[in-house]
Amino acid sequence: MQNNLQQLYGNIDIYLFDQLLKGRFDDCQRILDVGIGGARNIHYFLQNGFEVYGIDPQAEAIENAKRLSAVLAPDMPADNFVVATAEELPFPDNYFDLSICSAIFHFAKSDAHFDAMLRSVWRTLKPGGYFFARLASDIGIEALVEPLGNNVYLLPDGTNRYLVNQETLLRYTEELNGELFEPIKTTNVQNLRCMTTWCLRKK
Structure with missing residues (x-):
């Protein structure tokens, strides 16, 4: 059973797996x-x-993805996988039905960088499309993180991360004309870091 699940899903993010089990996508x-x-x-x-x-x-990373795609989906064009940044996506507006952003937004260097990344992803998402993000937050560990400026913080685990909070996520949900299709959920890892799941649908 375990091998079958591994072959089907790989080492998938557990919260993305949850959405697949619900038939969301x-x-x-x-x-x-x-x-x-x-x-x-x-x-x-x-x-x-x-x-x-x-x-x-x-x-x-892109070469690895191309190799995996060649094995699992030989008809998939290799040039679907490209070297690019989140803030400069080389795709048309309203193109994707689902965008997966797992552990990328906390590498933003500032509020402006985070905003550019987020709006670039949102631009390429179709109306009615799904946005799935896992990102670092200070939710539940507000007193344990040390501000370094531009909403970048030193975490108790020793890493520097751009952090969001619930207020920020709800504000962007409204600004982007999105709607939550799951409540905002946060996992606290022994008070060392917190990861939040933010799931939107584009109206």
């Missing part, structure tokens, strides 16, 4: 993984007939 066709990294979140989509795209600023 069954009607989506064109998927973008923003900051594809080790490509852990695209196994299921590659094997189930979705049109998968991915970007990452690291060329090695």
Whole structure:
């Protein structure tokens, strides 16, 4: 059983897996993984007939994604996977049914950088499309993080991260004309860091 699940889903983000179990993305066709990294979140989509795209600023990550795609979905064009940044996505407006942004926004260097990343992803999402993000926040550890400026903080785990809070996420939800399709959920990892799941649908 475990091997079958691994083959189907890879090392998928557990909160993205939750959405798949709920059938949330069954009607989506064109998927973008923003900051594809080790490509852990695209196994299921590659094997189930979705049109998968991915970007990452690291060329090695893109080459890895191309190799995985060639094995799991041989008909998928290799040039669906490109070296690019979140704030400068090389795709048309209103193009994707689902954008996956797992652990990328906390690498923003400032409020302006975060805003540019977010609006670039939102621009390429179709009306009715889904936006799934996992990002670092200070929710629940507000007193434990040390501000470094521009909403970048030193976390108890020793890393520097751009952090959001619930107020910021709700404000952007309204500004972007989005709606939550799941409540905002935060996981506290032993008071060392907090990761928040932010799930929107574009109106």
